[in-house]
Amino acid sequence: MDISSGWDLVVLGSGPAGEAAAMQAAKGGLRVAMVDRDDQMGGNCTHWGTIPSKALRHQVRQVVRSQRNPLLRGLISPRQVRWQDLIQRSREVVDSQVQVRTDFYVRNRVRLFNGQGRIESAGEVRVDDQAGRQWSLRTRNILIATGSRPYRPADVDFDHPRIYDSDTILEMKHTPRNMIVYGAGVIGCEYSCLFTGLGIRVDLVNNRQHLLDFLDAEISDALSYHLRDQGATIRHSEEYTHIEADDDGVTLVLRSGKRLRADALMWSNGRSGNTQNIGLENLGLKPNSRGQLAVDERYQTEVAGVYAVGDVIGWPSLASASYDQGRFCAQGIVEGGPVKQVTDVPTGIYTIPGISSVGRTEQELTEARVPYEVGQAFFKNLARAQITGERVGMLKILFHRETLEVLGIHCFGYQAMEIVHVGQAVMRQPAPNNTLHYFVDTTFNYPTMAEGYRVAAINGMNRVSR
Numbered sequence: 001m002d003i004s005s006g007w008d009l010v011v012l013g014s015g016p017a018g019e020a021a022a023m024q025a026a027k028g029g030l031r032v033a034m035v036d037r038d039d040q041m042g043g044n045c046t047h048w049g050t051i052p053s054k055a056l057r058h059q060v061r062q063v064v065r066s067q068r069n070p071l072l073r074g075l076i077s078p079r080q081v082r083w084q085d086l087i088q089r090s091r092e093v094v095d096s097q098v099q100v101r102t103d104f105y106v107r108n109r110v111r112l113f114n115g116q117g118r119i120e121s122a123g124e125v126r127v128d129d130q131a132g133r134q135w136s137l138r139t140r141n142i143l144i145a146t147g148s149r150p151y152r153p154a155d156v157d158f159d160h161p162r163i164y165d166s167d168t169i170l171e172m173k174h175t176p177r178n179m180i181v182y183g184a185g186v187i188g189c190e191y192s193c194l195f196t197g198l199g200i201r202v203d204l205v206n207n208r209q210h211l212l213d214f215l216d217a218e219i220s221d222a223l224s225y226h227l228r229d230q231g232a233t234i235r236h237s238e239e240y241t242h243i244e245a246d247d248d249g250v251t252l253v254l255r256s257g258k259r260l261r262a263d264a265l266m267w268s269n270g271r272s273g274n275t276q277n278i279g280l281e282n283l284g285l286k287p288n289s290r291g292q293l294a295v296d297e298r299y300q301t302e303v304a305g306v307y308a309v310g311d312v313i314g315w316p317s318l319a320s321a322s323y324d325q326g327r328f329c330a331q332g333i334v335e336g337g338p339v340k341q342v343t344d345v346p347t348g349i350y351t352i353p354g355i356s357s358v359g360r361t362e363q364e365l366t367e368a369r370v371p372y373e374v375g376q377a378f379f380k381n382l383a384r385a386q387i388t389g390e391r392v393g394m395l396k397i398l399f400h401r402e403t404l405e406v407l408g409i410h411c412f413g414y415q416a417m418e419i420v421h422v423g424q425a426v427m428r429q430p431a432p433n434n435t436l437h438y439f440v441d442t443t444f445n446y447p448t449m450a451e452g453y454r455v456a457a458i459n460g461m462n463r464v465s466r
């Protein structure tokens, strides 16, 4: 088979966005090539982002839980758990994921090219592998799914052995006693919980006034409370001026005049799209200041036949959304016709405890002058939460006072990221099926966390009928 021509789609990047597009296109009968510069499939999601961080979290949660269990407390001391050992275990999960994902390509007859992809024109991609080999692939369509990398300002020395970002933290060879986490976005908050769970004292530096201010305010406050309770000091509205690093540690100097000292620093202040050296200049395309590309509703760039999906197009920059963008984009290429849009993406934040939400927040509903009411269930009152010892948390349903339409689900605590999907399923129903009545009239397994929906819905109904 001639591998230099006849391709229908060449995909750059095997993260969730590229993989989903490749599979959808292959199933639609297209001849598809996948190009990734990494010699293993899965993208940054599998190797550096979602998967290792969630595998680490699972282990840290077990350590945290063991401290709450009188039978296990004393058997494990969080401070004796070594970061390197946790990384080792998370690598096993990564390896399993790579195996599963690589198999998808084999089964769907998608040809893999390991090498740096570079677009020569709207109809040609050049691939250079590490052994110096080169391929030129002529194709009808190109999909840019090259993802993102940690944003690294020029004045921070990321080669210093005590300065890390979310990639290099996975190679940290020691377990610090204290850490500075600079940047309190999702990555900063998640990693702060991992560190404090191991008894590492954390200074979490936030350049905004609140943590994760896109969240419902009550939930953001709860996160702040629990982070502090676990040993983090949160410093809001702070900006760094510079970082001094030596053999023993790192000093972060803040514009406010504070000097924070710790064994190590993790920089988690945003990400940039991987659009450098991929040949955009050959297409006349220019990314924005964060390296991201603009696309239309078909995920097509300004150049016909060249598409982009995933982190490289910016918000929401989630594996979940990237996967669907890839699928929908490829479906559009195969079938023509309107392309489905990725909307109402739920939030799933793997802090300890976790946070998840879908729909609108109280602040948004108040601003939009929607007459809403709140129904709440506190985990401490649910039998399942008492059995598991996971009493911290809350499920909150926001609904329209008159129509009872469910407008938002906000959950904090054990299993939040799973629980939210029950509410999401109801919210996705067309009127009049999206209604609070569903939770009141449905029999839930007992004792479960899902039962919280009935408790919260009845609580809400009582408020309306007062």
Ligand SMILES: Cc1cc2nc3c(=O)[nH]c(=O)nc-3n(C[C@H](O)[C@H](O)[C@H](O)COP(=O)(O)OP(=O)(O)OC[C@H]3O[C@@H](n4cnc5c(N)ncnc54)[C@H](O)[C@@H]3O)c2cc1C
Pocket: 012, 013, 014, 015, 016, 017, 018, 019, 035, 036, 037, 038, 042, 043, 044, 045, 046, 048, 049, 050, 051, 053, 054, 115, 116, 117, 118, 145, 146, 147, 148, 166, 187, 274, 277, 278, 309, 310, 311, 312, 317, 318, 319, 320, 321, 322, 348, 350
């Ligand atoms: C620490 C962390 C935790 C996260 N946790 C979550 C989470 O819990 N849930 C969630 O939904 N999202 C999470 N995310 C976000 C998620 O990982 C990203 O949204 C997702 O990886 C984006 O997928 P993608 O397909 O766009 O690209 P990526 O996963 O970034 O993969 C891009 C691929 O393209 C390759 N590539 C780049 N340039 C070239 C080139 N020129 N030629 C060939 N190949 C190239 C790269 O090697 C890489 O393999 C997390 C991110 C981080 C950093």
Ligand SMILES: NC(=O)c1ccc[n+]([C@@H]2O[C@H](COP(=O)([O-])OP(=O)(O)OC[C@H]3O[C@@H](n4cnc5c(N)ncnc54)[C@H](O)[C@@H]3O)[C@@H](O)[C@H]2O)c1
Pocket: 151, 183, 184, 185, 186, 187, 188, 190, 207, 208, 268, 269, 270, 271, 272, 290, 316, 317, 318, 347, 348, 349, 350
């Ligand atoms: N559980 C999850 O869903 C999950 C977990 C981790 C990461 N992620 C995704 O990874 C992405 C990155 O997360 P994060 O915490 O690093 O950053 P973030 O996007 O939340 O931002 C953190 C801080 O960095 C600043 N910033 C962001 N990008 C910048 C840039 N290019 N230049 C300068 N400043 C910038 C922001 O103003 C903010 O104050 C997010 O889009 C997030 O959705 C998701």
